Amino acid sequence: MLRCEAPVYRPRTLTDAIYARADMPDATVIAGGTDVMVYLESGSLKPTRFLDLWDCSGLRWQQFITGGQFCGAGLTCTDAIRSPQTHPLVREACSTVGAVQIQNRATIGGNICNSSPAGDTLPVWLALDAEFELASMRGRRRVPAASFWKGYKQIDLRPDELLVGVLLPQTTGETHFRKVGTRMAQSISKVIFAGRYRRGVEARLAFGAVGPTPMRCREAEAALVAGRPVDEVVALVEAEITPIDDVRSTADYRRKVAGNIVRRWLASL
Amino acid sequence: MITRFVCNGQPVEVETPPMTRLLDVLREELRLTGSKEGCGEGECGACTVRIDGVPVMSCLVPVAQVAGCNVQTIEGLAGALVHPVQAAMLEHGGAQCGICTPGLCMSAAALLEENPHPSVEQVRVALAGNLCRCTGYQKVIEAVSHALVDTGE
Ligand SMILES: Cc1cc2nc3c(=O)[nH]c(=O)nc-3n(C[C@H](O)[C@H](O)[C@H](O)COP(=O)(O)OP(=O)(O)OC[C@H]3O[C@@H](n4cnc5c(N)ncnc54)[C@H](O)[C@@H]3O)c2cc1C
Numbered sequence: 001m002l003r004c005e006a007p008v009y010r011p012r013t014l015t016d017a018i019y020a021r022a023d024m025p026d027a028t029v030i031a032g033g034t035d036v037m038v039y040l041e042s043g044s045l046k047p048t049r050f051l052d053l054w055d056c057s058g059l060r061w062q063q064f065i066t067g068g069q070f071c072g073a074g075l076t077c078t079d080a081i082r083s084p085q086t087h088p089l090v091r092e093a094c095s096t097v098g099a100v101q102i103q104n105r106a107t108i109g110g111n112i113c114n115s116s117p118a119g120d121t122l123p124v125w126l127a128l129d130a131e132f133e134l135a136s137m138r139g140r141r142r143v144p145a146a147s148f149w150k151g152y153k154q155i156d157l158r159p160d161e162l163l164v165g166v167l168l169p170q171t172t173g174e175t176h177f178r179k180v181g182t183r184m185a186q187s188i189s190k191v192i193f194a195g196r197y198r199r200g201v202e203a204r205l206a207f208g209a210v211g212p213t214p215m216r217c218r219e220a221e222a223a224l225v226a227g228r229p230v231d232e233v234v235a236l237v238e239a240e241i242t243p244i245d246d247v248r249s250t251a252d253y254r255r256k257v258a259g260n261i262v263r264r265w266l267a268s269l
Numbered sequence: 270m271i272t273r274f275v276c277n278g279q280p281v282e283v284e285t286p287p288m289t290r291l292l293d294v295l296r297e298e299l300r301l302t303g304s305k306e307g308c309g310e311g312e313c314g315a316c317t318v319r320i321d322g323v324p325v326m327s328c329l330v331p332v333a334q335v336a337g338c339n340v341q342t343i344e345g346l347a348g349a350l351v352h353p354v355q356a357a358m359l360e361h362g363g364a365q366c367g368i369c370t371p372g373l374c375m376s377a378a379a380l381l382e383e384n385p386h387p388s389v390e391q392v393r394v395a396l397a398g399n400l401c402r403c404t405g406y407q408k409v410i411e412a413v414s415h416a417l418v419d420t421g422e
């Protein structure tokens with residue numbers, strides 16, 4: 001047990017939360033706490049104070065909007081799994097996060113902002129051309145998922161901003177999600193893949209845990225849309241990703257697996 | 270800071286820093302030592318309790334987040350009789366050293382409330398966040414699968 005005396009501010013509305021964020025840019029934001037509490041207990045987080053969004057209304061909802069769908073940052077994985085509105089790729093990714101007790105607290109906003117390269121939902125947002133809605137006292141702005149993760153654990157979120165939610169445009173095509181880990185539950189991914197493909201029209205081949213940020217393989221996507229042979233597409237995937245050796249796996253294994261996932265999926269279509 | 274919530278049906282009031290882990294509040298302040306600390310990082314499920322019915326890892330929840338909530342621990346699971354899950358764990362030999370058992374019972378009770386007749390696969394998914402070093406899981410899964418069948422519910 002690590003004793004932490006830091007105070008916690010618990011806004012009940014989004015407006016209050018945005019005001020509070022402007023007042024305390026030094027505060028650690030906490031939502032479900034499934035990442036933050038681990039950092040706190042390990043001693044790697046040195047908090048001054050906390051801004052707790054768990055009971056903040058206005059973040060935990062999901063709705064169809066013109067041209068797509070909005071998912072609040074405060075939706076838990078369980079909320080997303082259970083809602084009939086949830087996109088199948090989002091549902092699949094959320095079902096692979098931790099285990100039931102984790103899914104019951106873990107929010108999608110927390111997954112996005114924690115920005116672990118192995119965050120299971122992250123490639124999904126890339127595959128679905130998602131945009132993140134950020135809010136501060138200065139107003140709102142939208143950032144495409146493709147430019148949100150700027151480097152290892154670096155995100156395009158300013159100190160006075162909060163993530164409000166995710167906008168998913170209407171998309172077409174076949175989709176596929178695959179997580180490769182040590183076991184089904186409670187394991188951090190070795191490779192995560194989210195794909196979307198409409199023959200001759202567009203392709204998204206997005207990966208996690210194979211580089212410092214989640215990434216799309218844009219050359220492989222272009223080759224796929226152009227109707228190039230599968231071998232060529234797979235070779236491009238293997239060349240574009242930048243996996244490393246770490247405690248969970250090796251770069252070679254990850255490269256091989258990433259290629260195999262794409263090959264198998266394309267063969268099944 | 271004072272935090273008020275309901276624990277096993279009783280209103281309680283604790284004075285701790287707001288980021289104190291719910292697990293520590295339960296064990297150290299309320300002396301409810303049924304919930305165990307296995308890992309302290311959300312991996313093992315030995316600390317599983319229910320907040321407003323929902324199973325969570327109490328080692329990952331700051332007490333500030335349960336203000337006004339209903340918390341149920343293993344101490345509050347049995348009514349006049351042991352809970353069907355507890356009875357089934359006894360009956361089917363689902364517990365050995367017992368460290369994982371309180372957490373497993375809380376996860377299982379939450380599952381059965383929502384889905385009284387789960388498939389084996391559903392039981393496995395619901396219990397995947399509860400690690401056990403003794404039983405090999407088979408007897409636990411049998412116990413949970415049979416819990417409501419045994420009681421005729
Ligand atoms: C045992 C265990 C297993 C896990 N397994 C997986 C897994 O399989 N896959 C996976 O992807 N993750 C896994 N995780 C990690 C974690 O559960 C997820 O990343 C989760 O989605 C985080 O959400 P949270 O609400 O708990 O975030 P928190 O811990 O509350 O916050 C995470 C980060 O996001 C920031 N943040 C949160 N919300 C906002 C917001 N609205 N605006 C701005 N910043 C915000 C916080 O400041 C913090 O930096 C696991 C964690 C544990 C403990």
Ligand code: FES
Nearest residue numbers: 307308309314328
């Ligand atoms: S002690 Fe909480 S999950 Fe292990």
Ligand code: FES
Nearest residue numbers: 365366401402403
């Ligand atoms: S009975 Fe010993 S850990 Fe499960």
